[in-house]
Amino acid sequence: MSEKDEDFSGWYNTIIEEAGLIDKRYPIKGMDTWLPYGLKLRNLIDDIIDDEMERTNHDEYEFPLLIPQTEFQKEADHIEGFGAEVFWVTHGGETEFDIPLLLRPTSETAMYPLFKLWIRSHTDLPFKTYQTVNTFRYETKQTRSFIRVREIHFFEAHTAHATYEDAEAQIIEDLDILERMSDSLCMPFVLCKRPEWDKFAGAHYTIGADVLMPDLRALQLASVHHYKTNFAEPYEIEYEDEEGDFHHVHQTTYGMSERMIGAIVGVHGDDQGLRLPPEIAPQQVVIVPVIFDEASEDVLEACASAKETLTDAGFRAHVDDRDETAGFKYNDLEQKGVPLRVEIGPRDLENDNAVLVPRDARQDDVTIESQHAVKTLGGGKLVIPQADLVDAVEEQLEALKTRMRQAADALLEENLLTVKTIEEAKESMGVLRTWWCGDDTCAETIEEEGNKAVLGFPRTVEGDELVPVDKTTGSCVACQSETDQVIYMAKTY
Numbered sequence: 001m002s003e004k005d006e007d008f009s010g011w012y013n014t015i016i017e018e019a020g021l022i023d024k025r026y027p028i029k030g031m032d033t034w035l036p037y038g039l040k041l042r043n044l045i046d047d048i049i050d051d052e053m054e055r056t057n058h059d060e061y062e063f064p065l066l067i068p069q070t071e072f073q074k075e076a077d078h079i080e081g082f083g084a085e086v087f088w089v090t091h092g093g094e095t096e097f098d099i100p101l102l103l104r105p106t107s108e109t110a111m112y113p114l115f116k117l118w119i120r121s122h123t124d125l126p127f128k129t130y131q132t133v134n135t136f137r138y139e140t141k142q143t144r145s146f147i148r149v150r151e152i153h154f155f156e157a158h159t160a161h162a163t164y165e166d167a168e169a170q171i172i173e174d175l176d177i178l179e180r181m182s183d184s185l186c187m188p189f190v191l192c193k194r195p196e197w198d199k200f201a202g203a204h205y206t207i208g209a210d211v212l213m214p215d216l217r218a219l220q221l222a223s224v225h226h227y228k229t230n231f232a233e234p235y236e237i238e239y240e241d242e243e244g245d246f247h248h249v250h251q252t253t254y255g256m257s258e259r260m261i262g263a264i265v266g267v268h269g270d271d272q273g274l275r276l277p278p279e280i281a282p283q284q285v286v287i288v289p290v291i292f293d294e295a296s297e298d299v300l301e302a303c304a305s306a307k308e309t310l311t312d313a314g315f316r317a318h319v320d321d322r323d324e325t326a327g328f329k330y331n332d333l334e335q336k337g338v339p340l341r342v343e344i345g346p347r348d349l350e351n352d353n354a355v356l357v358p359r360d361a362r363q364d365d366v367t368i369e370s371q372h373a374v375k376t377l378g379g380g381k382l383v384i385p386q387a388d389l390v391d392a393v394e395e396q397l398e399a400l401k402t403r404m405r406q407a408a409d410a411l412l413e414e415n416l417l418t419v420k421t422i423e424e425a426k427e428s429m430g431v432l433r434t435w436w437c438g439d440d441t442c443a444e445t446i447e448e449e450g451n452k453a454v455l456g457f458p459r460t461v462e463g464d465e466l467v468p469v470d471k472t473t474g475s476c477v478a479c480q481s482e483t484d485q486v487i488y489m490a491k492t493y
């Protein structure tokens with residue numbers, strides 16, 4: 001059995017440090033120090049988000065970190081939901097503030113007092129904004145890097161619309177963005193309309209996207225919320241229509257965080273270390289010179305030239321010229337999850353060849369093929385003519401991406417199980433599909449006796465509408481009465 005299967009949690013904690021993503025030794029619980037490699041990865045994910053925001057006409061803002069208590073308290077459910085997780089700032093030097101300030105746990109209450117000033121007319125709508133900032137939540141549960149932390153690298157889009165329907169259309173756009181993100185990350189997810197008791201504090205409804213981790217627990221990757229006028233009313237965000245009448249705006253938000261990195265580590269990694277999807281890998285291709293004394297200059301030159309060719313073609317390519325053995329480098333590059341390694345040695349040079357080694361080449365269940373290969377070596381290594389380098393690299397990165405997505409899809413599909421009794425729910429792990437009559441007592445039974453959380457009602461986007469994934473009829477898992485409400489549940493992070 002692999003280390004990852006045997007002790008997922010221990011494996012996770014080890015490989016994120018060995019790969020150089022973060023250092024956990026900062027002396028505050030739940031706050032990690034980002035290391036250069038981790039930051040590069042995070043920035044590449046942020047770049048994809050920025051591009052998506054640009055494509056969909058969202059403007060970037062940056063609001064202050066501190067929020068006055070008086071603003072925070074305006075929406076009753078919101079304060080109830082977040083109150084216990086807030087870090088307070090009560091003093092400036094020796095002086096105690098009349099009104100305490102808090103570190104944003106999320107930014108509704110920072111943004112909306114300004115939205116009130118900026119949004120005046122129907123011509124200001126839709127108003128689409130986002131920011132990527134650090135938020136702070138006083139987690140009391142056990143913390144875990146990227147997954148449950150107290151300082152969170154957080155993306156939040158906030159929009160305002162003239163009508164309820166316009167806000168719903170925004171939700172559909174958000175889910176399309178999420179779908180595109182999941183393609184870049186090779187990361188399948190299930191989409192659920194959260195049950196009433198689990199919606200975002202202050203929301204009209206919440207749609208959550210959950211990833212199934214290899215320990216068969218669900219991890220929320222993203223959430224999208226329709227606020228209706230729930231915040232617009234207390235914050236008095238109104239617009240004037242063409243007739244001169246005033247209306248509250250309908251708002252939405254869309255949130256994602258560094259949890260995406262937690263999901264990437266968990267779902268794609270193996271006993272050798274990380275496996276990064278090519279689109280977000282800080283180094284997509286690393287060229288390792290295989291040096292024997294007599295021909296080292298020529299080999300290094302060939303490596304530099306290969307790097308230049310690949311860089312010109314748009315790849316993030318790098319030459320590993322560290323003074324270490326090839327074996328050390330191979331191991332290190334595998335730990336870091338570099339998608340593709342290129343080896344060039346004196347014999348390759350003589351034949352104008354290069355050797356390509358995809359990150360998963362050593363896996364037993366993977367067959368590496370290339371239409372450019374002149375020869376295949378053991379361990380999934382491909383010998384290709386240097387003249388074909390760019391095409392072969394593109395081919396191999398694409399193939400790796402497909403394999404990563406297929407493996408992640410298989411993990412989810414194989415562990416999406418239908419259960420019909422509480423006993424089955426209790427004994428099963430994965431995303432459990434069942435029926436719920438809608439009764440609160442039954443929900444309590446499901447969560448307590450089934451020892452799972454209700455993720456909600458599975459949804460999918462069809463055209464421009466959010467619709468149930470399946471409408472089959474079954475018996476409520478708790479009381480056995482007939483219902484057509486399919487739910488998903490899971491043990492969650």
Ligand SMILES: [Zn+2]
Nearest residue numbers: 437442476479
């Ligand atoms: Zn029931």
